[in-house]
Amino acid sequence: MDSFLELFDIYLVEAMINGILLGGVLALLALGLNLIFGVIDVTWICYAELVMIGMYGMYYLVQYYGLSYYLAAPLAIVLVAILGALLHFLVIEPLLSGPPINQLLATGGVLFVLQSFATVAFGIDFRNLGIRLPVLAFGEMHFSYSRLLAFAAAAIGMIVVYFFMKRTYIGTAIRAIAQDRQIMALMGVDTRRIYLITSALGGALAGLAACLLVLQYDVHPFVGLSFGPITFLICVLGGLGNFVGGFAAAFLFAQIISLGGLFSDLEWGYVLAFAFFILMMFIRPAGLLAKRQ
Amino acid sequence: MSKGRIARLLCGVAAVTAALGMAASAWAQEKKLKIGVVYDLTGPLAGGGSELQYTGAKIVLDKFVKTGVEGYKIEVIYADAQSKPDVAINEAVRLIEQEKVDMLLGFYSSAQCVPVAARVEQLKKFMWITTCISSAVLENRNLKYVFRAQPSGQQFGLMTMDFISQNAKSKLGKEAKDLRVAIVHEDGAYGVDVAKGNEAGAKKAGFNIVLKEGYAATAPDLSALVTKLKRARPDVVFHTGYNPDITLLLRQAREQGLKFQTLVGHGAGYGVYEKLKEGLGKDVNYFFNADPISIWLTNQGALDAKLPPEIKYIGDEFDKVKPGVAIRSAHVGMAASNTYLFLTDVLPRAIKKYGGIDAEALRKAALDTDIPEGGTMLGFGVKFEGEGKPMAGQNDRAFPVVIQYVDDKSYVVWPKSQAQREAVLPLPAGTTYSNK
Numbered sequence: 001m002d003s004f005l006e007l008f009d010i011y012l013v014e015a016m017i018n019g020i021l022l023g024g025v026l027a028l029l030a031l032g033l034n035l036i037f038g039v040i041d042v043t044w045i046c047y048a049e050l051v052m053i054g055m056y057g058m059y060y061l062v063q064y065y066g067l068s069y070y071l072a073a074p075l076a077i078v079l080v081a082i083l084g085a086l087l088h089f090l091v092i093e094p095l096l097s098g099p100p101i102n103q104l105l106a107t108g109g110v111l112f113v114l115q116s117f118a119t120v121a122f123g124i125d126f127r128n129l130g131i132r133l134p135v136l137a138f139g140e141m142h143f144s145y146s147r148l149l150a151f152a153a154a155a156i157g158m159i160v161v162y163f164f165m166k167r168t169y170i171g172t173a174i175r176a177i178a179q180d181r182q183i184m185a186l187m188g189v190d191t192r193r194i195y196l197i198t199s200a201l202g203g204a205l206a207g208l209a210a211c212l213l214v215l216q217y218d219v220h221p222f223v224g225l226s227f228g229p230i231t232f233l234i235c236v237l238g239g240l241g242n243f244v245g246g247f248a249a250a251f252l253f254a255q256i257i258s259l260g261g262l263f264s265d266l267e268w269g270y271v272l273a274f275a276f277f278i279l280m281m282f283i284r285p286a287g288l289l290a291k292r293q
Numbered sequence: 294m295s296k297g298r299i300a301r302l303l304c305g306v307a308a309v310t311a312a313l314g315m316a317a318s319a320w321a322q323e324k325k326l327k328i329g330v331v332y333d334l335t336g337p338l339a340g341g342g343s344e345l346q347y348t349g350a351k352i353v354l355d356k357f358v359k360t361g362v363e364g365y366k367i368e369v370i371y372a373d374a375q376s377k378p379d380v381a382i383n384e385a386v387r388l389i390e391q392e393k394v395d396m397l398l399g400f401y402s403s404a405q406c407v408p409v410a411a412r413v414e415q416l417k418k419f420m421w422i423t424t425c426i427s428s429a430v431l432e433n434r435n436l437k438y439v440f441r442a443q444p445s446g447q448q449f450g451l452m453t454m455d456f457i458s459q460n461a462k463s464k465l466g467k468e469a470k471d472l473r474v475a476i477v478h479e480d481g482a483y484g485v486d487v488a489k490g491n492e493a494g495a496k497k498a499g500f501n502i503v504l505k506e507g508y509a510a511t512a513p514d515l516s517a518l519v520t521k522l523k524r525a526r527p528d529v530v531f532h533t534g535y536n537p538d539i540t541l542l543l544r545q546a547r548e549q550g551l552k553f554q555t556l557v558g559h560g561a562g563y564g565v566y567e568k569l570k571e572g573l574g575k576d577v578n579y580f581f582n583a584d585p586i587s588i589w590l591t592n593q594g595a596l597d598a599k600l601p602p603e604i605k606y607i608g609d610e611f612d613k614v615k616p617g618v619a620i621r622s623a624h625v626g627m628a629a630s631n632t633y634l635f636l637t638d639v640l641p642r643a644i645k646k647y648g649g650i651d652a653e654a655l656r657k658a659a660l661d662t663d664i665p666e667g668g669t670m671l672g673f674g675v676k677f678e679g680e681g682k683p684m685a686g687q688n689d690r691a692f693p694v695v696i697q698y699v700d701d702k703s704y705v706v707w708p709k710s711q712a713q714r715e716a717v718l719p720l721p722a723g724t725t726y727s728n729k
């Protein structure tokens with residue numbers, strides 16, 4: 001009993017808060033994908049690779065061209081936004097009327113193209129931005145500023161995207177196009193433009209994630225492999241297109257990883273998180289916060 | 294016979310002789326050894342050390358491609374395992390079945406070596422491993438055609454524990470039973486094997502193991518592991534990983550305020566100082582790493598006299614490929630030395646004594662290898678365990694050393710016979726992870 005109670009110490013609190021901060025990272029990643037995958041129902045399997053390109057953009061702007069982090073960040077966001085728009089224009093648009101599996105296969109191809117491009121263009125070395133942010137300490141507990149920043153960006157990003165979707169004309173058009181792709185054109189909406197804007201917006205959110213991830217992780221051509229699958233799971237767990245649901249799912253997922261890893265082997269944290277996902281797909285297939293049918 | 298007929302006959306004989314001579318010469322030129330070389334040139338393992346290994350092997354192979362060995366031309370076909378075991382198997386099979394290579398050489402990752410060794414054995418081809426260290430590659434498998442000159446992962450783990458046990462009282466001020474050690478490792482064949490050696494060594498030394506845990510090298514977050522380490526309060530952390538998991542763990546350790554007396558790494562990512570420095574900055578100062586000795590740190594006076602010029606040549610060639618590197622990674626020398634060993638010892642014997650380059654001749658030649666300490670660039674000798682032994686194919690005489698990074702230089706600090714300086718132990722007060 002004593003040994004069980006010993007588990008409830010300051011380190012448990014630290015693990016819980018670290019879980020919340022990891023949730024911030026995952027929520028930030030899921031934000032852009034939710035817009036693309038969840039709302040306009042387009043599959044970007046290469047989403048994490050766009051984040052990787054954004055991270056390289058940050059690295060070169062800061063390390064090679066000597067720009068300050070704050071100047072480089074908006075440029076990297078614009079870069080990935082343009083990439084997102086290009087991805088739609090060149091790959092997705094010709095496939096919009098085809099079966100969804102075609103988008104999956106085509107963007108899967110883009111995934112390999114981007115990985116190979118990064119390998120050829122930037123090499124196989126791990127690159128580090130070299131910025132060491134201070135650490136926030138409360139007694140025995142220590143927290144990373146870079147994760148706090150990611151958490152804040154995810155929270156603000158979620159609120160901004162939520163209100164953008166609910167309160168603006170373009171946001172309404174995006175939601176409408178998700179409901180019926182064909183009828184929107186008959187209503188006089190330029191569907192091509194809306195898709196392009198949404199893709200650029202999704203790309204920009206991937207760019208935002210890249211700006212914050214590059215503070216915590218080394219960038220290399222295969223960094224997307226660590227995040228891609230988890231990001232998709234979170235979008236589905238939260239309910240496709242449901243930003244609040246995606247946010248909640250990210251925190252729940254991260255908390256299971258963090259606490260599961262603390263109470264058992266680290267690997268079990270991931271096993272439990274994925275088992276939870278499978279279970280929820282049976283119980284709430286439309287997502288955590290979806291209304292019961 | 295008229296003079297004209299005699300002249301025609303002589304011309305004919307000369308022509309036939311010339312033709313036969315040319316044919317013989319062409320046949321002689323056809324004598325060649327095709328080597329399939331497999332390393333990871335893309336994917337996470339490439340930057341984690343595999344590409345450096347490839348560079349080391351290639352420098353040596355290029356030299357022998359120009360000269361040949363005992364009348365045999367050397368032809369090399371390189372393949373990229375892409376940091377994936379399935380690709381490594383496919384490439385190995387492709388090289389053997391389609392490219393018709395006579396043997397395979399290389400392999401960085403133990404996760405690749407374990408399945409590839411079994412497949413190559415099935416195909417009855419010769420496999421010369423330059424790098425991957427997991428005992429699981431050879432242990433109790435009685436492989437006939439697979440040989441590894443490298444020390445095994447368990448030897449790495451045992452060596453570092455021995456190093457700390459010899460310094461526990463004098464430098465860390467603790468009796469063995471009071472010394473708290475944590476063993477953390479990536480959960481592939483390599484990490485598991487080194488950790489096994491660590492655990493056996495810790496038990497032998499009588500250390501208190503406060504945490505032993507594996508993690509996936511691709512895990513996006515290791516903060517829970519750091520929290521557990523903080524809770525366990527280890528004096529010494531024994532870590533085995535590739536990269537970038539090493540930098541992720543240590544960056545999160547810094548951010549979460551993990552403190553210890555010292556940290557000991559075990560090859561792979563810890564062998565690539567440039568990347569450690571880039572990811573961790575000055576925090577890498579005073580870390581230890583176990584690896585076969587860097588060929589540029591060996592005591593050249595104790596080596597076979599023919600080796601120092603070769604070591605210089607490899608260093609010069611490496612500097613041409615990668616100029617401006619602060620510490621030439623031990624990875625380069627490992628692959629270079631083990632490739633050189635094959636080309637100068639095993640292969641000539643196979644040709645001269647066993648009459649060829651087929652797997653059987655190469656196997657017999659490898660089993661005959663008997664090189665005393667100082668006979669390789671890595672300092673150790675070579676004698677392979679024979680068939681029926683638990684580690685058949687393993688070099689019995691191989692051993693790693695413990696080095697320490699101090700102010701952008703690496704020094705051998707253990708074993709004492711090879712030591713270049715006293716180890717700095719524990720971490721000096723004021724350094725990021727120091728618990729002083």
